[in-house]
Amino acid sequence: MFTSPSRSMSRWLFWSAGIVASYVLLAWLVLGVRSTEIVLWPSAAVAAFALITRGPSMVPAVLLASWVSNYLLLGWGLQASLIIAAGDALGPLLGWWVLRRRPARWQEFQTTSDAIWFIAAMGMMAAAVSAAVGATAAAFYGIGHTPLTPDLGVQWWVTDMTSIVVLTPAAALLRALSWEEMKASLHWETVLAPLLALVGTLLTYTMPTGQSALPIGLASLVFLPLLWTAMRLPLAVSASLNALIAVVIVTATVLHHGPMYSMLGSDRFVSMQIILLAMAAALLLAGLLANERSQALKQVRDINATLEKKVNRRTAALQIAQATTQAQLRFQESLLNALPNPVAFSDPQGRFTRVNVAFNLLVGLGGPEIHGRTGTQILGTTLGRIWEEMDHELLSGSQQATREAPYLHPDHEPTVWILNKALVRDAVSRQIVGVVTSMQDITALKQLQQQLSEDEQRFRFLAEESPVPLVITRTTDAALLFSNKAADALFRGSYAQYAGQSMRHLWGDSVSRDQLLQRLQREGGVVRGMEAQFRRFDGTEVWLLLSVTRGRYRDDDALIFAFKDITEVKARESELRNLAYTDTLTGIPNRRYFMARAAAELRRAQREGTPFAVLALDIDRFKLVNDQLGHQTGDAVIRCFAQTCMQQLRGQDLCGRLGGDEFAILLPQTNRQVAFDVAQRLRLAIQEASCLPPASQIGMTLTTSIGIAEFLPISSISDSDELLDRADQALYRAKESGRNRVEIWTAEPGAPV
Ligand SMILES: Nc1nc2c(ncn2[C@@H]2O[C@H](COP(=O)(O)OP(=O)(O)OP(=O)(O)O)[C@@H](O)[C@H]2O)c(=O)[nH]1
CATH class of the missing domain: 3.30.450.20 (PAS domain)
Structure with missing residues (x-):
């Protein structure tokens, strides 16, 4: 908290003035009654009190108060007063400093060892210093030059120590305690016990004075409630009460009352102070011991409370665990029954x-x-x-x-x-x-299994004996899982021989196999009417019509094949196809095929902008051959003619028989000049070929006339019939011109080629 300098200064002034006033007042009270023999009894206590509560800032006030009391009230010399004042400040200051070396004890002051430290630091040392300084100063400069004797020193020391030990613990304790703690400890004992002790003290001191033991005995009864207070009440209360009663005793004695009065005199006074000192120390220790005991009890109570809490917690946990176990048992029971x-x-x-x-x-x-x-x-x-x-x-x-x-x-x-x-x-x-x-x-399961195995036996019989070849292969590796007798016969190998082996190699080509798998995928696992070529186990080829379905066979994913042998059908088909496009007499393409190829070539030439040529050939006077040598020889001549032509042509050229003794030749990517050369070569080859029997009765040579028509990309021809027609026109001209000739078609007959 922030405190302004002016505020702390005024507080300091206030406290300084208060300390000085208390010091001087006490000195006046004590010394005013008995002057020279009594040492300034409360001086050290006030100085110690000031230092404990406010610290070394009170030193000037202590110095001033001591000097005023010694010089002005007691009438000692100036030097002696100053030295005594210095001693009064120095002693408690030293005690305060030593006490501060033990911060824990300074702050709490709760154990017996705290009290011993307090007595040693504040009582013995501080009092010893101030007594030594004070007695020396009094001996050298005091009134009447009091001799410096051990008696003076001891008396001074005991006096100061008594005052410190009796009065100042209260200051230390009050400083450590908070106001809330004070209030919390306020109960009937706190009020009644001190009240009893005070009343008892006052009553004792109203008794007549004298050497009688009775008043002293009565007075000592006062200490019973005091001791009880020290044992039962907070330390601060007992210490304050102790100080209060001590002040009452001293005041009464000084004022010539009470049992102590008769003991007055230097020695007696010291005795009284020793008694006070012992009493104070005893009470202080009793209070501290009680405090320690109550603290120990509190600790035990705390430990007990902690243990009780732990036990309660453990008990609660056990109860929960028990409840959980019972709930689990109930759960298990109901689960088991469910x-x-x-x-x-x-x-x-x-x-x-x-x-x-x-x-x-x-x-x-x-x-x-x-x-x-x-x-x-x-x-x-x-x-x-x-x-x-x-x-x-x-x-x-x-x-x-x-x-x-x-x-x-x-x-x-x-x-x-x-x-x-x-x-x-x-x-x-x-x-x-x-x-x-x-x-x-598993009764129902067993019955089902039984039924299934009967079903399977029936299926196996049907499948085995079926005239339709049936084969089952594993999907993953095409291993043969089953084949019936018909399939064994079809593939010329038995199931017993090839069971478990891959059937992939039976496919004519892998393309058809892949096609089948794709179709199965696409068509929901069933493919019907697929044709494919297979290779039998003996290597021969066979065409089969397949019906395939995906399914399970025992523990495997499988393909179930039903086959039909269509080898003969395929062969017939092929034959028919060939017949449609081949001339049966010569084996070369017939008119239909030739015209289809010529049309295709025309389209290609139009697309690519290249020329091509068509040759029309007709055997010269073939009728004579037939007539003279017979129809069969005529056929042989026609075949020979076709072969001779074929021998003269390139691979890409095409020779076809259009009918009778008429032929046509297609020369792709060939212009009219080259076509003319080819035609000439053909003409000569026919002439030189020995197609007629050597001993020919007709004495003639086989010749041919050839007409050429050229297709140019720029020409107006749009179909192949037209082109062949032109070649025919040129052929006609060659026949006209005497046969065994080659003519090229021109728009005007006789126009230059
Ligand atoms: N042997 C045989 N003769 C056939 C065949 N087809 C047609 N012929 C005959 O071939 C002859 C064709 O005669 P044409 O072309 O009209 O006349 P040509 O005798 O050859 O006289 P030019 O053609 O004018 O030189 C006819 O007598 C037909 O009967 C056949 O397949 N075999």
Whole structure:
């Protein structure tokens, strides 16, 4: 918190003035009554009090107060007064400094060792210093030159120490305590006990003075409530009370009252102070011991409270755990009973310990009738024996056991079950505590399996004996899984020989196989009417019509093939196709094929802008050959003519028989000059070929006339018939001009070529 300098200065002035006033007032009270013999009794206590509460800033006030009291009130010399004042400030300052070296004790002042430290630091040392300085100054400069004797020093020291020990603990404690703590400790004892002690003290001091032991005895009774207070009340209260009673005693004595008065005199006075000192120290220690004890008790109470809390917590946790366990047990119980499968627990001796409702229903017995009995006793000999064998297996080492077993139901219905057994171990010790068995009814499954196997046998018979060749291969690797007798005959190899082997190599080409797989994918797993060529096991080729479906065969994804041999059909087809385009007499393309090719060539030439030529050929006077040598020889001549032409042509050229003795030749990418050369070469080759029998009665040579028509990209010709027509016109001109000639078509007959 911020404190302004002027405010702290005024506070300092206030405290300084207060300290000076208290010091001077006490000095006046004490010294005003008995002047010279009594040392300034409360001086050291006021100085120590000032330093404890406000610190060294009070030193000037202490110096001033001491000097005023010694010089003005006591009438000692100036030097002596100054030295005594310095001693009064220096002693408590030293004690204060030593006490500050132990900050914990300075702050709390709660244990007995704190009190010992306080007495040692503030009492003995501070009082010793101020007494030594004060007695020396008094001896040298004091009134009447009091001799410096040990007695003076001891008397001074005891006086100062008494005042410090009796009065100043209250200051230290008040400084450490907060106002809230003070209020909290205020109860009837705090008020009543000090009140009793005070009243007792006052009553004692109203008694007549004298040497009688009675007043002293009575006075000492005062200390009983005081001691009790010290033991029961906060340390600050007992220390303050101690100081108050001490002031009352001293004041009464100084004012010639009470039992102590008769003891006055130098020695007696010191005795009294020693008694006070002892009393103060005893009370202080009693208070501190009580404080320590109450603190220890509080600690024990705290520990007890903590332990109690822990125990409560543990108890609550145990209760929760117990509740959870019970809830879990209830859950397990209901879960077990909710299971449709019979479940049973048995001990290591095979006696049932617990079963669920499904088990009760299975055997037609309630829990109490089952518990404690064995497998054979409850389940009959067949299932019971298997049950006990499995238990034995498990208990002699295997981890889990599964078996199939028949069971004759109490209502005589035969059933089949799967038994699953496992060991039950203790969660903590891992000791085997029994066996758990769960049962599953597989009667319906078994019936289905039976039916399926009968169905399969029927299917196998049908498939085996079917006249349709059937083959089943595995989808992944085309391994042969099944083939019937008809398929074995078709492929010329038996299933027994090739079972499990890949059938991929039977396909004529991999393209058809890939096509089949794609179609299966596309057409939902069924492909009908696909034609493909296959290779038999002996290497011969065969055309087959396929119907294929995807399916399962035993444990595999499979392709099921049904075949029809179409080799003959395909051969006939091919023959027919050839017949349609081939001239049967010569084996070269017929008119239809030639004209189709000529049309295609025309389109190509138009597209690419290249020329081509068509030659029309006709055997000269062939009628004579027929007439003179016969029709058969005529046929042979025609065949020879065709072969001679074919020999003269390039691979890309095409020679066709248009009918009778007429032929045509297509010369792609050929202009009229080259065509003319080719035609001449042909003409000569025919002339030189020995197509006519050597001993020909007609004495003639076989010749041919040739007409040429050229297609130019710029020409107006738009179909091949027109072009062939032009070649025919040129041929006609060659015949006209005497035969065995080559003519090129021109627009005007006789126009230059
Ligand atoms: N041997 C045989 N003769 C055929 C065949 N086709 C047509 N002929 C005959 O071939 C002859 C063709 O005669 P043409 O072309 O009219 O006359 P040509 O005797 O050759 O006289 P030019 O052509 O004018 O030189 C006819 O007598 C037909 O009967 C055939 O396939 N075989």
